[in-house]
Amino acid sequence: MASFSFSSVLITGANRGLGLNMIKHLLNSSSIPIPNHIIATCRSLKAENAKELQKLGEKNSNLHLLEFDMADVTGPRLPELVKKVSDIVQESGLNLLVNNAGMNLHETFDKLNADALRNTFDVNTVAPCMIAKAFRPLLKRAAIVNISSTMGSIENCNNGHSLAYKVSKAALNMVTKGLSGEFGGDDITVVSVHPGWVQTDMGGSRAHLTVDESVTSIIKVMSSLEKSQSGSFLSYDGSILPW
Amino acid sequence: MASFSFSSVLITGANRGLGLNMIKHLLNSSSIPIPNHIIATCRSLKAENAKELQKLGEKNSNLHLLEFDMADVTGPRLPELVKKVSDIVQESGLNLLVNNAGMNLHETFDKLNADALRNTFDVNTVAPCMIAKAFRPLLKRAAIVNISSTMGSIENCNNGHSLAYKVSKAALNMVTKGLSGEFGGDDITVVSVHPGWVQTDMGGSRAHLTVDESVTSIIKVMSSLEKSQSGSFLSYDGSILPW
Numbered sequence: 001m002a003s004f005s006f007s008s009v010l011i012t013g014a015n016r017g018l019g020l021n022m023i024k025h026l027l028n029s030s031s032i033p034i035p036n037h038i039i040a041t042c043r044s045l046k047a048e049n050a051k052e053l054q055k056l057g058e059k060n061s062n063l064h065l066l067e068f069d070m071a072d073v074t075g076p077r078l079p080e081l082v083k084k085v086s087d088i089v090q091e092s093g094l095n096l097l098v099n100n101a102g103m104n105l106h107e108t109f110d111k112l113n114a115d116a117l118r119n120t121f122d123v124n125t126v127a128p129c130m131i132a133k134a135f136r137p138l139l140k141r142a143a144i145v146n147i148s149s150t151m152g153s154i155e156n157c158n159n160g161h162s163l164a165y166k167v168s169k170a171a172l173n174m175v176t177k178g179l180s181g182e183f184g185g186d187d188i189t190v191v192s193v194h195p196g197w198v199q200t201d202m203g204g205s206r207a208h209l210t211v212d213e214s215v216t217s218i219i220k221v222m223s224s225l226e227k228s229q230s231g232s233f234l235s236y237d238g239s240i241l242p243w
Numbered sequence: 244m245a246s247f248s249f250s251s252v253l254i255t256g257a258n259r260g261l262g263l264n265m266i267k268h269l270l271n272s273s274s275i276p277i278p279n280h281i282i283a284t285c286r287s288l289k290a291e292n293a294k295e296l297q298k299l300g301e302k303n304s305n306l307h308l309l310e311f312d313m314a315d316v317t318g319p320r321l322p323e324l325v326k327k328v329s330d331i332v333q334e335s336g337l338n339l340l341v342n343n344a345g346m347n348l349h350e351t352f353d354k355l356n357a358d359a360l361r362n363t364f365d366v367n368t369v370a371p372c373m374i375a376k377a378f379r380p381l382l383k384r385a386a387i388v389n390i391s392s393t394m395g396s397i398e399n400c401n402n403g404h405s406l407a408y409k410v411s412k413a414a415l416n417m418v419t420k421g422l423s424g425e426f427g428g429d430d431i432t433v434v435s436v437h438p439g440w441v442q443t444d445m446g447g448s449r450a451h452l453t454v455d456e457s458v459t460s461i462i463k464v465m466s467s468l469e470k471s472q473s474g475s476f477l478s479y480d481g482s483i484l485p486w
Contacts, residue, residue, distance in 0.1 A: 074357045109425050112376065114317045117369045118361070125410065126360045133355065154397075154417050154486040158474075160425035167368065167417045174397050174413035175406070182352050182403035231401075243397040243486040 004143060004189070004225040006095035007036045010085060012068065012131065013101025014040035015050040017200035018147065021215045022098065023053070027060050032223045034062070037088050041068040041081070041101075064088050070101050070127040078134045086138055093140030096222065099128035100147045104202050109160035116164040124168035129175045132190070139188050143225050145218075146176050148192035148233065155242035173233055173243060180231030189230040193218060196236040209236075247386060247432070247468040249338035250279045253328060255311065255374065256344025257283035258293040260443035261390065264458045265341065266296070270303050275466045277305070280331050284311040284324070284344075307331050313344050313370040321377045329381055336383030339465065342371035343390045347445055352403035359407040367411035372418045375433070382431050386468050388461075389419050391435035391476065398485035416476055416486060423474030432473040436461060439479040452479075 009026065013019045023040050040057075042050050045067050057065045068081050085094060103123045105116050132144050150156055152169020173192045180190040195218055196209040217236040224238075233241045252269065256262045266283050283300075285293050288310050300308045311324050328337060346366045348359050375387050393399055395412020416435050423433040438461055439452040460479040467481075476484045 109376075109421075112372075114365075114369050114373050117372065118365070121364055121368075121414070122357075122361070125364075125414075126357050129355075129360065129406075129410075130357050133352075152417075154413075154420050157417060157420040158424040160421040163372075163418070163421045166421060167372075167414045170397075170417035171364070171368075171410045171414040174395075174400060174410045177397050177400040178352075178403040178406045178409060181401040 004223060005033065006143070006223075007033075007092060008039070008089045008094050009035050009037070009096040009098065010039040010041065010094055010135075011098040011100050012041045012070070015042035015047070015053045017202060018195055018198060018211060018215060019100040020053060021211045022100070022219065023056065023063065025215050025219055027056065027063060029219070032219065036062060037064060038062055039064045039066060039085055039088060041066045043067065043069045070123045073127050073130040078130065082134050082138060085135070089138065093142065094135060094138045095140065095142045097132065097135055097139065097142065097144045098147065099131060099144065101127065102147060102202075104162060104165040106162055107164060109163060112160065112163050117167060120164040120168045121171060124165070125171040125175060128172060129179070132175075132179055136183065136186070136188075139183075139186070141187050143189040143191070143222065144179060144183075145222055146172055146190070146192045148172050148176070148194055150194045150235070150241055152192075153233070153242055170243075176233070177231050184230060187227070189225055189227050191225065191229055191231070192233045193221060194233070194235045194241055247466060248276065249386070250276075250335060251282070251332045251337050252278050252280070252339040252341065253282040253284065253337055253378075254341040254343050255284045255313070258285035258290070258296045260445060261438055261441060261454060261458060262343040263296060264454045265343070265462065266299060266306065268458050268462055270299065270306060272462070275462065279305060280307060281305055282307045282309060282328055282331060284309045286310065286312045313366045316370050316373040321373065325377050325381060328378070332381065336385065337378060337381045338383065338385045339388065340375065340378055340382065340385065341388045341390065342374060344370065345390060345445075347405060347408040349405055350407060352406060355403065355406050360410060363407040363411045364414060367408070368414040368418060371415060372422070375418075375422055379426065379429070379431075382426075382429070384430055386432040386434070386465065387422065387426075388465055389415050389433070389435045391415050391419070391437055393437045393478070393484055395435075396476070396485055413486075419476070420474050427473060430470070432468055432470050434468065434472055434474070435476045436464060437476070437478045437484055
């Protein structure tokens with residue numbers, strides 16, 4: 001079933017929500033081989049909300065925890081992160097990069113302002129794009145999964161609520177398509193994935209899916225990725241979403 | 244033929260290229276009634292590249308020239324601009340807002356960096372969005388035309404060249420769709436328009452269309468806009484483009 005295997009994976013924003021649960025599933029997977037290296041990044045490993053990730057790191061030698069702030073894509077921190085990951089994965093390279101870290105201000109249209117648009121774009125669009133570009137030399141027979149959202153589907157949008165988030169995810173989908181064309185020659189598959197409406201801090205308790213259901217589905221989609229899917233916008237169930 | 248008439252129009256970035264030529268066509272139109280008020284904005288009216296616009300302003304009493312820098316969407320300048328336009332159009336309101344000002348760095352993928360993404364997003368996405376929001380109270384039986392580009396079509400993208408521009412225009416298309424939903428109840432039609440590949444400073448000399456050809460077509464599209472088209476991505480010939 002799995003047409004794409006990854007022995008190393010990096011997940012950003014891995015201290016909570018979807019990211020943390022992807023880490024847990026990968027550490028205990030029965031459906032796919034457990035990766036040799038699982039690299040989890042989050043803004044601060046000392047933060048209260050990184051305690052669970054810290055505990056997992058202590059128990060699992062194949063889990064590597066690294067600090068990275070999405071705001072640091074312009075300074076020396078990003079090349080430093082690439083170097084650290086390179087030292088971990090060595091010549092087998094990185095097989096799966098999951099740009100998971102993201103934010104949603106949930107602003108009403110009345111509250112929308114330039115800073116909301118800029119800050120959300122910085123975290124949800126600029127950071128994943130620059131991270132993907134920086135990791136390109138390490139990516140070998142690899143996939144980049146940009147965690148997007150059906151809210152980023154221009155076709156599906158019908159109001160201005162959370163417009164900063166919608167704009168940033170539509171922009172991220174363009175990044176996915178551009179990277180797919182740019183990296184195709186290097187055997188790197190790039191997709192946007194909508195995780196479903198998930199019961200996380202971001203999704204709220206009224207969401208349709210539990211984190212477990214979403215993550216199980218996403219891992220299934222990731223592990224069966226085919227090169228022909230590069231540049232597409234997939235839902236957690238593997239179906240194709242409109243741009 | 245014209246299903247949408249505008250007695251007042253505002254065009255940003257009107258000192259050169261498409262913007263300047265739209266102004267010229269509107270001042271001398273035989274196909275549609277000449278607007279009572281044509282408001283042209285550009286960054287600096289004293290700049291060398293605003294001389295032609297200045298001359299037109301001296302000759303035409305229905306042409307109003309106002310300075311506005313796309314970087315000024317957060318300060319007091321934007322409400323000041325709205326006030327000035329309100330004083331011009333008075334109770335008949337503004338019927339057509341053309342978000343034309345834009346930039347393209349034409350960077351190769353190797354040269355793409357966070358600042359390229361941010362700066363292009365600021366001018367091409369944030370500014371049009373905040374301008375549309377600020378002018379909402381003045382818009383009456385109106386249309387907002389966001390000058391986008393087929394390069395902003397995620398579907399059509401196949402490489403990372405000029406990715407900052409592509410990302411900003413995909414993001415602008417989401418703004419169009421969000422505003423369309425948000426403003427629909429106020430009888431405001433919002434569309435993205437691809438002007439064609441035009442022989443301007445931005446398009447270069449190898450472009451397919453002369454500025455005249457493009458502007459003639461765009462004005463035809465704008466003057467025949469129907470409410471049912473709100474939220475769509477139109478080419479200069481009126482055909483619908485994929486997101």
